[in-house]
Amino acid sequence: MNRIAVDIGGTFTDCMVIHDGRIIQSKALTTHYNLALGFNEAVTNACERLGIDPERLYGSVDSIRYATTLGTNAIIERSGPKMGLLVTHGFEGTVALSRGRGYGEGLDFEAVRDLSNADRPDPLIPLSLVRGVHERIDATGKVVWPIDEERLRRQVKELMDDGIQVLVVCLAHATSNPTHELRVQEILAEEYPSHLLGAIPVILSHQVSGRKGEYVRASSAIMDAYLHGVMYHAMADLEVNLGDKGYRRPMLLVHNTGGMAQLNSTDALQTVHSGPVAGIHASEHLSKRSGLGNLVATDMGGTSFDIGLIIEGGFKHYDFAPVIGRWMVTTPMVHLVTLGSGGGSIATWDRVYRTVKVGPKSAGSQPGPACYDRGGLAPTVTDADLLLGYLDPENYASGRIPLRRVRSLMAMEDIADDMDLDEIAVAKLIKSTADRDMATGVMRELRSKGYLPEDFTMLAYGGNGPLHACSIARHAGIDRVLVPPYSAVFSAAGGASMSPLHFHEHTRMVPLCNMRKIGTKPKQMVFWTDFEALNRIVAELEERGKAELARQGIAPERARHRLELDMRYGSQKMEAAIVMEKNRFEGIRDLLDLAGKLAANFESRFGKGTPAPESGVWIVNFRVATHVDDEPVAMGDVRPPEVKLPAPEPVGRRACHFVGRDGGIDTPCFDARALTPGVVIHGPAIIDAGDTTYLVEPGWRMEAAADGAVWFLRDDRH
């Protein structure tokens, strides 16, 4: 098995090469003007370490996999095309209104609560480029108002005259009956044939999402259209580059569903957040390989803290209405929470509570923390880390960024004055506040899904993760932390171990059972009986899945289908994804089985009394996951080795300060490269791992495991 997996991020292009059983990680700077250059450099670096020629590598690799945050960047930079939108007449304001709540999506509570300063993000399609089509389809798919084509042609012309580069179409209930959306596409093709220069891409909402909800479907289609060009050009460049290198096999794109596919089966929306999702996939893979049980994966960088859950047994949490940037969309995406906490988070004095508040403002990388000495004046978490002695001013980020302690001290002064404390005490407060906030986020994730923290192992990666892991875990009530192997290129590692996967969805409201009045009789529970109708939906979704794989040259026999049903009780909004054991409905037993599963799901997550079968049990959405199980990457067993080895000689000592301990504590420093599996180091200790620093807090011990994995385990719990 030979593979290349790449994660193209905003700064670095991470690469993992698997060649003849060896796993090599390498990095290069991302080259935004032509992604291929950075990619080539990363591969070349890896080849150097492997000691082979890149040509030979390309010749032997069976697949190349990409994860990327390009889409996310395009949204932040607003570098997409000018777009027009056609909606059903009467729905013109839908996108602009963003369900009302759109002003707060993607923001923290502090921003959400301040209505006086609440602003929606600038729209991707301004109101002036939205047109209402005279047409209407009802909820069941029946046409109640035939489309007015003449008017439509005029509207399209107006938009084209305005210079739109992409046309998005989202008509009401197009998921129940797409004929009107398809007709728009036909008309556009008639007016602007594709062989002429005036032709533009048309994105139809029902093809981007199979779900009901005109706003979320429209915003999905818009987001997809917006990223389409950027992704298309970037990916095409890469593909051409690979062709030039003599590579003839598939280039696979990691999807935010946790699966992957070739370019011809990928829409742009599916690539957003695929980097972090690949990280979660790597965690899942790790958990399976090493039997780690439930994991909560955390990625703490400079500005954000990502949290994802990996549940034992492969059950995945998906978001079906995730927020991308500041827009809610509807696409099945692996559930991932991002908090605005990182090394750059700024601390302020909170007058109301007379204590320190950290975030949500961030100094980012420009100007960065005060200690970077690049103009930042506000105290940040990294400043606190520096003052507490955890960071080596000479050796930060492998020595690339020199840190100035005096800047951090100055930045702390104001808060220190307000609180009448010394700077070290303030730094401790900043660190514990930041850790506490992140821990709160972790706990919240677990609790709101009905899980208990003590059943979880925390995975910590990202630049600042291992530095704060012990403290976050302690606040969250978790005793085991794993810094995973290949943590520097963890997302790439996730890409390497993925398999092709496609979701196909269809919204259809089906009451499995429902109280209703029949004639003059009193209300009674009526059960669904038309099983064939349900099976037809499933079969059709499976066919689409197979066709998708066939397009990528994967034989239909290899395809596996998993039927998931989004279910809810008649009167509630909460939906649960229920996996059906089999793929066809045969009788009422199947319905009762589903109802039972739904009830069990609710009870375990939200408590006794939350299931409400009295108001009917409904299937609201059918989803078929079509996948092929590829051979995964053979990571080693990262469980703590049985054999314990004593700590090596420290390479130095520093006076460090710890929350809850007075005064400076003389703390040994180690070099991560000297760690061999089985080495145990008791806290307090600092381990320099080049790009990151491991902090073993008092009361914790570190145990090194295979492939560079490191455990932090709590000593003082019992």
Next chain:
Amino acid sequence: MNLHVCAEGETLCRPGTFAATALGPEERKLVDAFLTTNAGFVGPDPEILYDHKMGPRSEREARVLSGAVDLNLFQEIRARLTSVLDENFEISEQTVAAPAAKFADLSTAFMTSIGDVALLSNRGVAAFAIVMHYPVRHILKYWRDDPTVGIRPGDAFLMNDARFGGIHNPDQSMVMPHFVGDELVGWTVCAMHEGEVGARAPGGMGPSIESPYEEGFRGSPIKIAANWELKSDLVTLIQNSVREKEVMLVDLRARLATCMRLAREFDKAAADYGLDAVVGTLRHTLELVAEESRRRIEELPRGTVRGQFYVDSTSRETAMLKVNVAMSVEEGGRILVDMRGTSPELHNRSINAPIVTAKLGVMVGLMNFFWPDLPKSPAVLQHFDFVSDPKSLMNCSYDVPNAQNVSTGFKMITATEVLMSKLSFQVPNKTAAIKAPWYNQPAGMMYGGETQHGHEVGNICADLNGMAGGARWNRDGEHSMCANFAQMNDIGESEQTEEDLPVVMFSSKKFNRDLASFGKYRGGSGYQTMYARYGRANFGFQAITNGSKFPSTVGLFGGYGSPCYPITKIKGVNVFEELAEGVAGYDADVVELLNRRPLKGATYETVAGAMEFELAFEGELYVVHQGAGAAYGDVLERDPALVIKDLKEGLISDWTARNLYFVAFDAQTLVVDPEKTADLRRDERLARIRRGKTWDAFVADHVRPSPPVGLLYFGRWNDDAEVYGGMYKDMPGEFPREIMLPDPKLIYEAILNRKVVSGVSTEDAIEYDPLTEELQQPWTFASFAKFLRVEGLMVGMLAKMAGSGLTSLFAPRGKRMDRWLDRIGGHLTDYLVACGPTFVKLGQVLSTRPDLLGTAVAGRLRKLQDKVPPMKDAQARAILEKSLGRRVEEVFAEFGATPIASASVAQVHRGRLKDGREVAIKIKRPGLEANVTGDLRALSTLVGVLRSVVPGFSGMNPREMITELGLAVRGQMNFLGEIANNRRFARNFAGKSWLRLPEIHDEFSSNEVITMEFIHGVNPLEYVRKRGKHDADLAEKVYSMYFEMVFTNKFFHADLHSGNMLVEGEGKIVLLDTGLAHEFPSYYIKRQLRAYLCVAAVDGYLQGDNYLGDRPHMADEKTKAAISHDLHLMYQRWDKHRAKGHTKDLTTLWLQIMMLLRKHRVPLDRELVMLMVGDITISGLVHEFDPEFDVVEYTRHELPRLIFRDGKLPLNDPYLLAASRRDLLHDIRRAIGIDVDDDEYV
């Protein structure tokens, strides 16, 4: 027992109470003991409900907080518990069933042991933070020690009656006591908008509710769960009381589960941090918030800001309800909120708000718009005190319904926004942006009925959450985003709504033009939703919005308030059938729908924002709108680029961009012309200065001593301590009896009855009459002087009249009376001219009423011309320049110094514009308006005298007379009216090549100056004379002009004499002096047409019927019979006369009719008299052009066209049928095209 405690702020003790001071402590104890053991009913306790402040520390709290506290630890606990609340908020949102709660009308909270909300979920309804301690205090006070109830671990209490706290009936809240061991350490809360509670109106609130006993399930706090389980008997009781039974069950369970999850998390936190720390944190949070709020108040400038806010409907009828608010920042960091002067409560309308709701309005305003960073808790209002009138809209009693109290309560949010914005404007460290108010009405459809899935429902659509944001000091407000009482609540997806409910939303989220407020920064725009009921289910709608006539949301610092859109109903049609057949021109925009009415056969109706529940038929459309957030700052300061952006986005109209924002731009390209825009804006600023008034003038003009007559007004007027209560006025809280408003349906029925009986529409019965107010103003010296002068002159006139009476005796017999009357007319004319312009106008008005004064006097008055010496040239120029804002030389190339005509109101100069066009410039005399009031007052006295002197006046309503006069005078004095009339005539006659009106140069005209085209024409009489002989053509033109005005346009030049016409070239008529014009309601036009029919039928009886038949109150049967008889004789005589060719018009007939009615003292409608007099005048004029012109023939010829082609009368009109019986009207028979069988009608 509580019934006997006088609440704070209550001045009135209830009957049977003892004033506390009258009792010694011993006696008091005895009395209390007696009352306690003999209470029949545990009602709402004012002692609890008037106390919004946090309670004392518990023992444990006091112990924990008296020592050293670790603020950082507390903060950690707080963060954890808040996070718990937030996640449980989300779980609850997803597991409850009530629609509003599913869209975030919900809150979760932790309370201290005495029930103060210490922490509330971040999302959701802030208001729950300040209303939940009332029920808990009630439970603690009354149920804790009651052996039949008690408080034990695993109990949960449910409440929804706003009389016991909470927000309003549809909100159902659950509280659960939390024990650690035996100690009650706190409470957990899940409060939400349940909606359906079995009220008379589906969804728990609605206009139809008239009594507290129609508000559905009235939950005082009851123990709904024990031992962590719901009690099935009580659950069944509640389910049995409501429409949505399953929803109720699901929600009860979901809330219980939420309270339990919160309790579990409390325990976990206590296990991690210690109970003391957790309890301490909760209490400490309250105290910190209280302290911080005091600090923030201290930053505000000392002083008082005031505001008044209006609710324009009681939900059942249009009314002006006032919410009067003043906020005073006082020493020591306190704010006093004074709501006195607010409307009194309404005994049978549900928009009354208990004091609790009024306070929460202030709290919500503060939390959402000023101090969003503070945790939500009652401590926010710790340093606020409230004063209000008892039994008022903001402090209602327990005897009145209050389900819709939020409609009123939201006004307090707006009040807080406006007043606090003003107070905090200069505070340097703001915790939020200064902004104009949020839209504040629950503008969404409520619905009820059965769904396509067989579910019974009764609730509210999430659209109400889409309230638009107010403009900020530096940027526009956001379009509909969330309710002003909550954060991030959701307006939902229409596709989902249609999955769940039997509706198709033909407009789901659509902005209407100009449904944004206007200002330097505009408020967010509201949106329109349009529902069509779909499928076979029984389903209907209801709405509870106010502010569809009067803006509910006011602008800030010069910005406009929210525009008002009513609810529109399009009924009697199935839109689905129409669309399937391809209806042309259908558009989901309500303005288009109402203007173009593409659905044929439908009724188009608008109703005020509140609408009683009604079932809809399939395909009927209901359109409702969200209002706009208010605007900030002056429209003239808005960046033209932003105006164009709004225009492009369809948020404003072209008209608004040009005429309100004064932006000049190219209509095609929308490119702004910056210079011209600057010019326009400068001009408008100058015009504003010209329109401006001094403070005293403004007060004199605008401040009225009392509300307009006929307006249903509630609340204080000016600074009077007394309060209006619709029909009464009294001291607050002391109305002679409860204010009961009649059921609007009864009124409607009465109107229908009256319509059937009289044919008179009384829809406009409540009419604003500014004059009455004016006349009620106190005398000033000037007006008194005027009065004296007028009276003095009158004495002189009366003396002269008497003298003439004597001299007339010398005239030959039979002519004496005529001569005397002629003399009287002369004296009257002189007198009126001497008294000034108002009186001249009076003369002109009187001249149109020979029915009152007799023909002789009226005829004399008709010749009334007021020759007044012209103004000095300089004065005329000064007026011109001031009014136009430019120098005469800038406008005119030439300006004639001597006027070519001069009258009391204005004089006319000749001039020439810069571009060479010749113009006539009409300039108003100065200082006329100031005299009018004095004149009118003098007149009203005079009319009183006239009534007793002149016969015919006795049947006359002098107020109507004066009102008419006032309007006529004012109308003539404001040239804008004349200009508008000129336009209207020009438009009406645009198709006639032989008639035109002088072109008016708008840019050089104003309310004081009219610059119009100079017409080179001659007086028509002169024209005819010069051409020698008669001019039949001109005669027919003029008469047809009259006919067209009256019967086709219904808009009539009320001053048509030869002096107001010119003939240009070869017989082209030019109409001048359009100052006096009258618009006739169809009713009178029909009546006049029928009068013609009666003439044609020579049927005097019928004519009697025409005038009196539907107005039995005007004449008794005997008089009516006499009149009819006389009329009939008169008609016969006239007909004979005509047959002989002696008369060619109807003049004698009309005059005789008027004289006859005057003889019988039967007043005629002035409109009818005006129509007759109009015909007389015009007939006279026409006969001067051509004595041979046969008016009657013309009428006969034209009538069928009017009746049939223009459809003025329905074919089954009894008069038409009667007329068609006569051979006289062959034309009519032919025109009907049917052969009427005479026998059938004989």
